[in-house]
Amino acid sequence: MTERRPKVVFEGLSKSFPQKSGVRLSVLEDVDLTVEEGELICLLGPSGCGKSTLLNIAGGFEAPTSGSVSIDGVKVDAPHPRRVFVFQEFGIFPWASVWDNVVLGIRALPGEQQTEIAQGVIDLVGLTGFERTYPMALSGGMKQRVEVARALAVSPDVIYMDEPFGALDSLTRLTMRSELIRIWEERRPTILFVTHDVDEAVQLAERVVVFSARPGRIAGEVPIDLPHPRDLGSPEYGSVKNRLYELLGVSHLI
Numbered sequence: 001m002t003e004r005r006p007k008v009v010f011e012g013l014s015k016s017f018p019q020k021s022g023v024r025l026s027v028l029e030d031v032d033l034t035v036e037e038g039e040l041i042c043l044l045g046p047s048g049c050g051k052s053t054l055l056n057i058a059g060g061f062e063a064p065t066s067g068s069v070s071i072d073g074v075k076v077d078a079p080h081p082r083r084v085f086v087f088q089e090f091g092i093f094p095w096a097s098v099w100d101n102v103v104l105g106i107r108a109l110p111g112e113q114q115t116e117i118a119q120g121v122i123d124l125v126g127l128t129g130f131e132r133t134y135p136m137a138l139s140g141g142m143k144q145r146v147e148v149a150r151a152l153a154v155s156p157d158v159i160y161m162d163e164p165f166g167a168l169d170s171l172t173r174l175t176m177r178s179e180l181i182r183i184w185e186e187r188r189p190t191i192l193f194v195t196h197d198v199d200e201a202v203q204l205a206e207r208v209v210v211f212s213a214r215p216g217r218i219a220g221e222v223p224i225d226l227p228h229p230r231d232l233g234s235p236e237y238g239s240v241k242n243r244l245y246e247l248l249g250v251s252h253l254i
């Protein structure tokens, strides 16, 4: 394995929000985490533990209350066009074709380059032949492929994925996970993938970081050194899942 270097570094990061009562709601506490370049890391935790807040801070949309996030050693203090988000709600524009949605972020480039990049990412996500199709005519999984293509088009520094497959049916979700792995193996972007789904984390990640219930603190992390595609019935898979349930504090329920 090639040597990796730190890409996204969270240091002593805490976040609280003011509430009407005057008491501040503590959402994240003292998060220290180093994500390496080209890593596919899953941040796993129960709903409301601050996962989206963490990504928003890493994307420069929210400021931390204390601590910091830096990317390539530079503190994040504003959004940047090469830090891209892929959400669960479809963020693609219904009035634009697949092609036009994908080139949105690269319109400043010369036309030839736009064409080359857009066709490359459209082919990569498996939408060849649908370039002129409008979102209305696409399935949920295909719309999500458009989102991923659009994210990849800008040669992102970091991709933040916030429960991106949560709205898809379970079979499409499985397909999209394996598609994501294929794309990640080909391009090796740095991906911070947020989920509350243990199976999803175990299917995708090289490393899973588990957060406690709010205020979100890192409860532990589990490296997953299993090859892709992962054998979901293997004993190794089962033991990683058990460890994650332990860290989530729900192993007695399983």
Ligand SMILES: Nc1ncnc2c1ncn2[C@@H]1O[C@H](COP(=O)(O)OP(=O)(O)O)[C@@H](O)[C@H]1O
Binding pocket: 017, 018, 025, 027, 045, 046, 047, 048, 049, 050, 051, 052, 053, 054, 214
């Ligand atoms: N802008 C905000 N103002 C006040 N409270 C917020 C804001 N954003 C998030 N919260 C609160 O922070 C907590 C964590 O939210 P969130 O980061 O969305 O959790 P998760 O993504 O893990 O489900 C929730 O209780 C939510 O209501």
Ligand SMILES: [Mg+2]
Binding pocket: 051, 052, 053, 162
């Ligand atoms: Mg969330």
